[in-house]
Amino acid sequence: MSSPSPKSPAPKGSASTVLYxxxxxxxxxxxxxxxxxxxxxxxxxxxxxxxxxxxxxxxxxxxxxxxxxxSTPQIRVTPDSLQVGRAQIERRFIGQVEAFRGDDATMQRGPALNATAYMCIRGWISPVVRIEITDPADRTPYWLTSTRHPEKLVEALTQGR
Structure with missing residues (x-):
């Protein structure tokens, strides 16, 4: 019996498939x-x-x-999970996802920010994405992360719903 080649692609929908x-x-x-x-x-x-x-x-x-x-964090979306920096969550616990640019992004990072939210913000990246967390065991209402490509991240998180 031969083992699969390390270069063979992962099966569609597997956890190792990176969507973003x-x-x-x-x-x-x-x-x-x-x-x-x-x-x-x-x-x-x-x-x-x-x-x-x-x-x-x-x-x-x-x-x-x-x-x-x-100190450079990574955002990684797979079919089963989302990783932002050191935090990781199953995608089934992700609710509404919104992208913000310009003044709206500034508002999300400032006056509209919930102090209990998980934040992975970098000052040199203006756009942010707000990711609602629906896990009843998690008291974090949402994650807020900087991203250079907010629309692509939103698309990756909302596809397949």
């Missing part, structure tokens, strides 16, 4: 600020020596890059 995936990576502006902060280390250490300043800047740049990469 997005990494909330930092924008160019965030990387630029991190580079400026690392370069500022030269000014801090140059009174000791230029070599210490350059070494400090390189070490700071590596630390900032690692922290930015490690």
């Amino acid at each position: 995936s997005e990494r909330l990576t930092p924008s160019f502006g965030i990387w630029f600020v991190a580079a400026l902060l690392a370069a500022a280390c030269i000014l801090v250490f140059v009174p000791i020596s230029l070599t210490a300043g350059i070494t400090g800047a390189v070490v700071a740049a590596v630390i900032f890059a690692v922290l930015l990469i490690l």
